[in-house]
Amino acid sequence: MPVNLSAPNPQDLHPVAGVEIGIAMAGVRKANRRDLTVFRLAEGSSVAGVFTLNRFCAAPVQLCRERLAGGQPVRAMLINTGNANAGTGEDGLARARSTCEALARQLGVAPEQVLPFSTGVIMEPLPAERIEAGLPAAIADLREDNWALAAEAIMTTDTLPKAASRQVQIGGRTVTVTGISKGAGMIRPNMATMLGFVATDAAIAPQLLQELVREAADRSFNRITIDGDTSTNDSFVLVATHQAGNPRIEQLESPEGALLRDAVIAVSQQLAQAIVRDGEGATKFITVRVDGGRTKDECRRVAYAIAHSPLVKTAFFASDPNLGRILAAVGYAGIEDLDQTRIDLYLDEVHVARNGGRHPDYQEADGQRVMKQSEITVRVELGRASGNDGAHATVWTCDLSHDYVSINADYRS
Secondary structure: OOOOOOOOOHHHOOOOOOEEEEEEOOOOOOOOOOOEEEEEEOOOOEEEEEEOOOOOOOHHHHHHHHHHHHOOOOOEEEEEEEEOOOOOHHHHHHHHHHHHHHHHHHHOOOHHHEEEEEEEEOOOOOOHHHHHHHHHHHHHOOEOOOHHHHHHHOOOOOOOOEEEEEEEEEOOEEEEEEEEEEOOOOOOOOOOOOEEEEEEOOOEOHHHHHHHHHHHHHOOHHHEOOOOOOOOOOEEEEEEOOOOOOOOEOOOOOHHHHHHHHHHHHHHHHHHHHHHHOOOOOOOEEEEEEEEEOOHHHHHHHHHHHHHOHHHHHHHHOOOOOOHHHHHHHHOOOOOOOOHHHOEEEEOOEEEEEOOEEOOOOOHHHHHHHHOOOEEEEEEEOOOOOOOOOEEEEEEEEOOOHHHHHHHHOOOO
16 A cells, blocks of 8 residues: 555646647557557647666667757657567667657657657567557547546556646746656666656746756655666656746746746655655655765765665564664765764654664664654764764655565566
């Protein structure tokens, strides 16, 4: 069961002017399920994205990178679930191009203006003919208020759809930011299998979009892990349609730019955290915060060492306060000059370790009480900076349960 997560209310998802979404059942892998999604973007829209750092990246990732670098304005996005089109070589690229060409013909745009995205089983041929046969139904379904169904249509092992929406006032106009994501396993985005799509109608200088999507990814999808595996298909895309009527944002550091940036990051973080809450077999949502480092990078390394550790994650599943496992993870995170006598460890408000050793007031019953909760914060103070001048980093993760093994053992069956 997801950890304190419910399906989005469609009424809470604000349409984004200039974005239409259509969904169809194409039978990509299973019959009678929504598995094909088309985004049609208004002329003049801008698109930026970040993608997996896995060198064995999927065919759609390769095409997206190529087409975004080519500079043609993006007019459509095509998403299928059930098949990742990864590990498919030249044939996979040809099939991805074929589906884009089919959609381009029906929408009256150039094939290079279509971005493809796939998620699902790796090393199986993409059933391009089924996708192409499903396009007319998806196109007939195009409308602005289809975000909730789109969130459902991009799911794989997710148990719930994931969507979020915000509205802010910029220059006297209402600006909307709405997004969807999917992912539950093979999650450690390194830019999770993860897809994320966020759109805004804000008028913003197009050259700012790549900076904004990178920052949003770094503060959301690049701060989550379920199992430490970086997928072949991770993609996070930000669309701006420029239709809100606000004075065009020329700098993200301006007051107006900050409002938009905060809204995009808030939506992205909600989507990223929903992935962790719906992690395969997850029973607990865990925030790992590391303070007092000399750099953000070393804080991130320590946070991920904790969040990736199978021993730490299984202890959380069992509500077992075997907290030496956390200290061990801190120690092997790769900080060569780490002084263990300056490290403090907290579980929520419980002070577990002080100056590298067990706190004299710590009682195991207090640790167990916290670990039985469905939401837990682990905080590590590295003591490598004076006062409040140190760097910090936060990562969100979940526990590792018996069900995670069962889900992944049965994934292809």
